Amino acid sequence: MTLTEWGIKPALPMSDEQFELWQALVEVRIGITVTPSRRSFLEISLSTRMREIGLDDYETYYERLMSGPASSPEWILLTDRLTVQETSFFRHQSSFKLVEEHLKELIKDNGRHSINIWSAGCSSGEEAYSLAMLTDSLVEERGRKDVFYGVTATDISLPTLIKARQGIFAERRGATVPEGFRLKYMHQMPNHKDWQMNDAIRKRVAFSQLNLMDLERAPFSEMDVIFCQNVLIYFRRFRKRDVVTQLANRLAKGGILVLGLGEIVDWSHPQLERIDYPDTLAFKRVS
Ligand SMILES: C[S@@+](CC[C@H](N)C(=O)[O-])C[C@H]1O[C@@H](n2cnc3c(N)ncnc32)[C@H](O)[C@@H]1O
CATH class of the missing domain: 1.10.155.10 (Chemotaxis receptor methyltransferase CheR, N-terminal domain)
Incomplete structure (x- = not known):
């Protein structure tokens, strides 16, 4: 036929x-x-x-x-x-492991009272909520109620952001969140199927529309973690380099930029050093 x-x-x-x-x-x-x-x-x-x-x-x-x-x-x-919106919770485990170690170091420092994280190209929110759950659990584990943290989550697609803000995920998707996190940070909707992020976590994540092509107009700076994965894969090499350089400029000293494995090659920045961590592509701002 x-x-x-x-x-x-x-x-x-x-x-x-x-x-x-x-x-x-x-x-x-x-x-x-x-x-x-x-x-x-x-x-x-x-x-x-x-x-x-x-x-x-x-x-x-x-x-x-x-x-x-x-x-x-x-x-x-x-x-x-x-645009391709495919995403999942804790999508790339090694990258999240690296972020976890970095956050632990930050939280150990009693002089630190804030942590700023950015999920650039956040799609329907799974990446941003994963970062928020991870940070929350580490702050709590260390008894650091005096540390304020927030996740800025941006994407070009407005319909996707509207969905992300609601923080509602189908049963199958909710099931992919590690059980400890799911029970602590999510609740089931009245239909007993879908899961929604609890208000406490939703309040930590601020979603806004941002085209990575307009980064120079973005009012973000002093980020401790910038996570940008699976967004730049369809960008031409020179655009990719421009975007990554602009992201790097938004890092605080000691902040880390976590990209997708193999997403950029032959790129460097005078103030950043490559982080030697297995199965990741990440850089730290050293000056
Ligand atoms: C495949 S998803 C990746 C989501 C998440 N980062 C992950 O790794 O699971 C790619 C996202 O990048 C967004 N995107 C594509 N081009 C963009 C641009 N120029 N500026 C901002 N976001 C863009 C898409 O709307 C989509 O939500």
Whole structure:
């Protein structure tokens, strides 16, 4: 049976010229590069959206988006469709282990009264809540009620942030949180299936929209931990380096930047040193 016989409409064909135009628009506004191997993903995403709004040619849709700002509701919706939101709690264990050791050191210092953490490209919140649960447990373990901590969680996708703020996760997803953390920091919803983060943890995480392409306008600094994983994989090398340098500039002295393994190569910063920790890609601000 063909797709049409199944009632599935194929994506509208896109000329090479159209592909180049869309590719440039997506890269300038979001940073991600749609390689020729992901062309069909672009065609399907755009065709689906165009059908929803009654358009059947790429030019008209392109004109419509170009005539409005990047903050237009249509662009916000399309951005959500063009980005990959896959995530999970405590996704990369070695990175979380490294953060745990770093936090323990910070909390040991009786002169320290605040810890600032940033999850950049936080998707639906699992990464940010994992960082908050981990920090909370360590602060409590050490009896440091005098330490204030907060997690800033940013993403380009507004619909994803709305979901993240609610802190509600399906049964299967909740089940992936280590039991000790789940029982302490989450509760089951009245449907006895979904899990929600407790208010005490939700209050520790501040979600806001931020495009990593506009980092110079972000009012963040003096971060003790910056976590940015699985976001820059579709960025071109020079953009990646720009973003990582800007993130590095937001670190406090002694702060750490934790990236995804292999996400950047041949990058260095005069004030940062690579942290030698197994199965991780992380840097520390030494001056
Ligand atoms: C695959 S998820 C990764 C989530 C989480 N960091 C993790 O590792 O599980 C990538 C996230 O990056 C966001 N993203 C993509 N381009 C972005 C940009 N230019 N600025 C900010 N966030 C972006 C997407 O919206 C998506 O939520």
